Amino acid sequence: QTISPYGGALKELFGTNTNALKGQAFDLPEWTLSQRQLCDVELLLCGAFSPLEGFMSQADYAGVVEHMRLADGTLWPMPITLDVSEAFAAGAQPGQRIALRDPEGLLIAFMEVSDRWVPDKAHEARCVLGSEDRAHPAAAYLFETAGAVYLGGRLTGITAPTHYDFKTLRYTPRQLREEFARRGWSRVVAFQTRNPMHRAHLELTFRAAQRVEANLLIHPVVGMTKPGDVDHYTRVRCYEHALRRFPEQTSMLSLLPLAMRMGGPREALWHAIIRRNYGCTHFIVGRDHASPGKDSLGREFYGPYDAHELLAAHRDEIGIEPVPFQAMVYVEERAEYVPVDEVEAGETVKSISGTELRRRLREGIDIPDWFTYPEIAAELRRTHPPRHRQGFTVFFTGLSGAGKSTLANALMVKLMETGGRPVTLLDGDIVRTHLSSELGFSREHRDLNVRRIGFVASEITKNGGVAICAPIAPYAATRRQVREMIEPVGGFVEVHVATPLDVCEERDRKGLYAKARAGLIKGFTGIDDPYESPVDPELRVDTSGLLPEQSIQRVLLKLEAMGFIAKP
Numbered sequence: 015q016t017i018s019p020y021g022g023a024l025k026e027l028f029g030t031n032t033n034a035l036k037g038q039a040f041d042l043p044e045w046t047l048s049q050r051q052l053c054d055v056e057l058l059l060c061g062a063f064s065p066l067e068g069f070m071s072q073a074d075y076a077g078v079v080e081h082m083r084l085a086d087g088t089l090w091p092m093p094i095t096l097d098v099s100e101a102f103a104a105g106a107q108p109g110q111r112i113a114l115r116d117p118e119g120l121l122i123a124f125m126e127v128s129d130r131w132v133p134d135k136a137h138e139a140r141c142v143l144g145s146e147d148r149a150h151p152a153a154a155y156l157f158e159t160a161g162a163v164y165l166g167g168r169l170t171g172i173t174a175p176t177h178y179d180f181k182t183l184r185y186t187p188r189q190l191r192e193e194f195a196r197r198g199w200s201r202v203v204a205f206q207t208r209n210p211m212h213r214a215h216l217e218l219t220f221r222a223a224q225r226v227e228a229n230l231l232i233h234p235v236v237g238m239t240k241p242g243d244v245d246h247y248t249r250v251r252c253y254e255h256a257l258r259r260f261p262e263q264t265s266m267l268s269l270l271p272l273a274m275r276m277g278g279p280r281e282a283l284w285h286a287i288i289r290r291n292y293g294c295t296h297f298i299v300g301r302d303h304a305s306p307g308k309d310s311l312g313r314e315f316y317g318p319y320d321a322h323e324l325l326a327a328h329r330d331e332i333g334i335e336p337v338p339f340q341a342m343v344y345v346e347e348r349a350e351y352v353p354v355d356e357v358e359a360g361e362t363v364k365s366i367s368g369t370e371l372r373r374r375l376r377e378g379i380d381i382p383d384w385f386t387y388p389e390i391a392a393e394l395r396r397t398h399p400p401r402h403r404q405g406f407t408v409f410f411t412g413l414s415g416a417g418k419s420t421l422a423n424a425l426m427v428k429l430m431e432t433g434g435r436p437v438t439l440l441d442g443d444i445v446r447t448h449l450s451s452e453l454g455f456s457r458e459h460r461d462l463n464v465r466r467i468g469f470v471a472s473e474i475t476k477n478g479g480v481a482i483c484a485p486i487a488p489y490a491a492t493r494r495q496v497r498e499m500i501e502p503v504g505g506f507v508e509v510h511v512a513t514p515l516d517v518c519e520e521r522d523r524k525g526l527y528a529k530a531r532a533g534l535i536k537g538f539t540g541i542d543d544p545y546e547s548p549v550d551p552e553l554r555v556d557t558s559g560l561l562p563e564q565s566i567q568r569v570l571l572k573l574e575a576m577g578f579i580a581k582p
């Protein structure tokens with residue numbers, strides 16, 4: 015016998031005769047789903063969010079926000095809403111049917127709009143997340159990304175969102191239930207994760223399965239997790255390695271295309287309900303479950319065991335058994351992992367935090383066997399090479415004539431001399447010839463120009479190359495945008511070429527300062543257009559009293575100190 019879905023029935027929402035339905039889409043208002051909405055729709059359509067049959071009505075939403083209950087009283091902790099722009103909402107009044115498409119334009123589902131309202135986002139954030147702090151990723155999404163209007167209504171599915179990766183590991187609730195039945199598994203404990211699995215996680219899941227005498231489902235989230243997490247491609251390869259470490263035929267792996275909210279205890283409750291829909295009877299709740307980390311004042315958003323308490327309080331109602339776990343730590347004397355509350359006085363406890371692991375990867379330092387398995391460490395090293403093998407961007411900024419091009423050219427040559435990584439020069443003139451030939455020097459055009467440079471540099475950096483940029487880039491906000499584009503994919507080194515204006519003007523290699531002073535060129539940087547000096551660049555070089563060799567030496571030393579060039 016298997017566990018019933020939450021609410022009694024699996025609510026699969028696909029329409030019958032979808033070909034005929036598709037023909038009805040052409041004159042309907044069309045909404046292109048965001049990545050997060052696409053995740054929600056995928057899980058709504060396959061029944062993972064049973065008993066929901068679409069995006070929440072206003073009454074369901076209000077009940078969920080206030081006291082975690084749908085209008086009919088069913089416990090449900092997380093709002094599942096379709097946020098849209100005001101402009102789109104104007105044409106989507108209740109009673110209207112709308113078409114939901116993926117970003118490529120594929121028709122995913124129809125929605126019969128039943129409700130349209132303007133949510134009180136601050137209230138939602140306080141009740142659901144416990145905070146309005148933008149350091150919480152779901153609060154940031156709510157205030158900065160989500161549309162102003164919510165639509166509610168039933169869905170009729172046409173096509174499940176397409177995935178090209180790990181197809182054989184993507185079981186729907188129905189498929190997973192069938193697979194459990196085929197294997198003869200009646201008790202299954204699910205492990206939720208958004209991180210690579212190391213020995214602590216293996217020990218924890220193994221103990222959990224033993225404790226409740228169940229088979230194990232590793233059920234990692236591959237939809238959207240916390241920004242900065244290890245990408246899911248790498249993680250899934252790690253999970254596949256991890257799976258081979260379990261006794262054969264006891265465990266399986268399936269991927270969950272969920273968009274996490276990092277909502278701590280409420281999220282844990284939601285995770286448990288979802289796993290029941292997938293046919294699991296037990297659910298592991300660890301320390302800091304679905305934690306968003308620290309708030310903007312450096313305090314934890316939730317207590318480490320808040321999720322344990324909330325699940326315990328509702329265990330009968332959700333019908334899936336929570337399996338609470340303390341953090342697992344390695345005890346050196348026993349050479350094994352134990353829950354932290356079982357450590358005895360005088361024992362030596364070892365652990366490696368996520369931050370410390372990232373540092374070790376970055377600096378190419380040893381990752382010990384007690385922490386993880388060698389094949390998992392190797393997998394992580396493959397996608398997280400040490401800094402001296404990562405891509406990076408050197409972004410020179412400064413006035414015209416400050417020496418940016420000279421430095422950029424010299425740096426390129428020095429890096430080519432060393433070898434190892436492809437180097438691309440994105441000098442101001444090169445870019446303005448090949449990438450931005452139609453642009454002038456208005457604020458808008460300069461911004462466009464600098465953002466284009468940032469985009470190209472980020473692609474180069476992501477692919478392990480070196481991009482050397484040398485625009486004036488006079489505006490701090492735009493430079494910050496470029497940094498934000500590049501830092502997630504590799505190194506970003508801002509070098510302020512801080513040669514004073516009078517020296518630049520004195521040099522006047524291109525005669526442009528003279529023209530600007532004479533009023534022949536308008537809006538010239540430093541003369542009648544602003545240059546906002548970087549406040550906190552990685553390096554500042556004033557080339558006035560220096561030979562090019564001396565200036566470039568400073569840049570090279572900086573790159574070495576930051577780890578981007580291997581020390582000899």
Ligand code: PPS
Pocket residue numbers: 413414415416419442443446455459460461463464484485486487488524526535536537538539543
């Ligand atoms: S920006 O602001 O970053 O988009 O500028 P950039 O692409 O680096 O282009 C600067 C070069 O264009 C020439 N030039 C001007 N510079 C500043 N202001 C005005 N109005 C202007 N008109 C033309 C100038 O030669 C700059 O080259 P560099 O190499 O910096 O001297």
